[in-house]
Amino acid sequence: MTAQLNPRGDVAVLVPAAGAGVRLGPGAPKALRLLAGEPLLVHAVRRIAAAPSVHTIVVAAPAADVESVRAMLTPVAPVTVVPGGAERQASVAAALAAVPAGPEIVLVHDAARALTPPDLVESVAAAVRDGHDAVIPVLPVVDTIKEVDAAEQVLGTVDRSALRAVQTPQGFRRSVLDAAHEAAGDPLTDDAGLVEKQGVPVVCVPGSELALKITRPFDLALAEHLLTLT
Numbered sequence: 001m002t003a004q005l006n007p008r009g010d011v012a013v014l015v016p017a018a019g020a021g022v023r024l025g026p027g028a029p030k031a032l033r034l035l036a037g038e039p040l041l042v043h044a045v046r047r048i049a050a051a052p053s054v055h056t057i058v059v060a061a062p063a064a065d066v067e068s069v070r071a072m073l074t075p076v077a078p079v080t081v082v083p084g085g086a087e088r089q090a091s092v093a094a095a096l097a098a099v100p101a102g103p104e105i106v107l108v109h110d111a112a113r114a115l116t117p118p119d120l121v122e123s124v125a126a127a128v129r130d131g132h133d134a135v136i137p138v139l140p141v142v143d144t145i146k147e148v149d150a151a152e153q154v155l156g157t158v159d160r161s162a163l164r165a166v167q168t169p170q171g172f173r174r175s176v177l178d179a180a181h182e183a184a185g186d187p188l189t190d191d192a193g194l195v196e197k198q199g200v201p202v203v204c205v206p207g208s209e210l211a212l213k214i215t216r217p218f219d220l221a222l223a224e225h226l227l228t229l230t
C-alpha cells in the first residue's frame with residue numbers, strides 16, 4: 001500500500017541515491033542493492049514516509065535509472081525522482097532544486113542508511129523547528145582513535161570524548177541549505193560541512209544504531225539480522 005505523506009507537514013527529505021557503491025562490490029548502484037529481497041532505497045523511503053512531519057520526498061537516482069526508480073517507489077510512497085550528479089553534493093543540489101514551495105525544513109538522508117527509524121527523522125526535524133539552523137544526529141565514538149602518518153606510524157592518540165560519528169538525516173532550515181549549496185566549492189561528503197563553511201552553528205542530537213550506513217558486505221549482513229529483530 002502506498003503511504004500518504006502529510007500535506008500539512010513542514011519537512012522535505014532529500015535522498016541522494018545516485019552513488020555507484022563500489023565498496024559493496026560490483027553490481028547494482030548501492031541504493032538498489034537488495035536487503036531481505038528489497039532495494040535499500042525502498043527500505044529507506046518506507047521509513048521516511050512513516051515520519052508524520054514529512055510533506056515531500058525527493059530522491060536523486062542514477063541518471064540511467066530514474067524511470068525504474070520511480071516505478072519501484074510508486075507503491076511505497078509518493079516521491080519525486082530526479083537524476084543525480086557525479087558527486088553526492090551535486091545529487092543533493094539536484095534534489096533540493098525539486099522541492100516545491102511549502103516545507104521550510106529540509107533533511108538530507110543517505111539511502112544507504114536504510115534502517116533509519118522514523119523517530120530519528122522526527123527528532124532531527126523537531127530540533128530545526130525549535131530554532132536550530134543545522135542539526136546532525138551523532139553517536140559517541142567507541143574505539144580508541146589514533147592519528148597516523150603515511151607509513152602507518154602512530155603520531156598520537158585523539159581524545160575521543162570530543163569526537164562524534166555523524167549520521168543522517170541531517171536537518172536544515174531551508175534557506176540555510178539553499179545558501180550553502182549556492183556558495184558550495186569543493187564537494188564535501190556531508191551537508192553540515194557545507195553549512196559549517198558558511199559559519200552557521202551546527203548542533204548535535206542523539207543518533208541511532210539502526211541508522212548505520214550500509215557500505216560494506218558486513219553491514220549488509222548486519223542489516224539483514226537487524227531486520228529480523230525490528
Ligand code: C5P
Pocket residue numbers: 015016017018019020021030031060084085086087088089091092110111112189215
Ligand atoms: O559514496 P557515499 O557512501 O558517500 O554515498 C552516500 C550517499 O550519497 C549514498 O546514498 C549514495 O547513493 C549518494 N550519492 C549520490 N550521488 C553520487 C554519489 C553518492 O546520490 N554521485
